[in-house]
Amino acid sequence: MSEQKLIAEEITLLHEEIAGLRSELSRFRGEVAGSQTNSLFNEFRNQCAVEMINGSLENAYELIGNEEKECPMQTKCIPHLVHFFEDLSDYTRNGQLTDDNIEKMRSNFDKVKELAPFDHCSNCIEKAEGYFDQQIGMLQTIGVYKNESEMQLQVRDLHEEQVSNLIGDPLSSAVRVRILKSLYKEGRSFTELSKLTELRGGNLLFHLEKLQSKGMIRQRGERGEYQISVQGYEALNAMAELVGKLGVNYSKI
Missing domain, CATH: 1.10.10.10 (Winged helix-like DNA-binding domain superfamily/Winged helix DNA-binding domain)
Structure with a gap:
């Protein structure tokens, strides 16, 4: 076989290898880009949810505070009750908004009720709990939180x-x-x-x-x-x- 023919064959093989590498690189980029797209979208959605929760903290202060304006414990209790929304924000930001963590926060509401010193304390606590449920509902609506029991119902149906x-x-x-x-x-x-x-x-x-x-x-x-x-x-x-x-x-x- 002549030297020219060998060179031509080598060039052909080289072209095929380059074409294969390009195809593989293109596929890899597509897969990485798709994965990054999903990751960025979820991160963006969680961040939006966090901003919505944080932005509504002032409303939480106002709603809870209007229950018992003359209560001597108001200045101490309200920040404590609003702390539930801060926990909710942290769980959302870190992608840890699970049924277990939400149940843990709900059980903490019950503990606060048990420690409440006045009869009218239940008004503020119930107001905070109701507002907390609204936030959970909002997170479900935008797809940040998916209730496992509801998912089971969806599967059944x-x-x-x-x-x-x-x-x-x-x-x-x-x-x-x-x-x-x-x-x-x-x-x-x-x-x-x-x-x-x-x-x-x-x-x-x-x-x-x-x-x-x-x-x-x-x-x-x-x-x-x-x-x-x-x-x-x-x-x-x-x-x-x-x-x-x-x-x-x-x-x-």
Whole structure:
């Protein structure tokens, strides 16, 4: 074999290796970026919740203080009662807002009731406890806190066919999952998705239409690029969270 031919083959192999490395790097960046996106979103949501709790502390002072304005213990009791909201803020900031910690705070309300020196103390304590429940409700609404018992009820009430249609069918194909992953950060054209999946024409269109019919992706115009929908985005995030909780070892796959 001539020297020129050897050099040409080596160059070809080198090109293939570079292309493989680029593909691997792109995949790695996508996975890292997706993980960072979820992490940053959760951190941002927790921080917003903390600001909302801290911003409402003045309302807590006012609401509790209006109960017994003439009480000689008012200046000592109110800061103690507001301390519950400070604990709530700390748990939220540190991602430790669990059923156990909330139950612990509720039991501390009961301890305060037992130590209260006056009959009218229950008015301030109940006002603080009611305001505390409002804050918990707000945290549930924005998704910072999920009550485990309510989650169990939601699982019990799941409609099997609805779940199967929503998740099972669109995500039952590795190709469709790959398409969703590729659209996680940015839109892609049919040609780009064809190269990515190594599918052409009707074969690729079949999977794209499946995802579109289930609301996982959308297309801009008739021949525009494909984009992930909010539903598809949340479905992927939920799958990533599920895989993490199940402790899947990728090295054994």
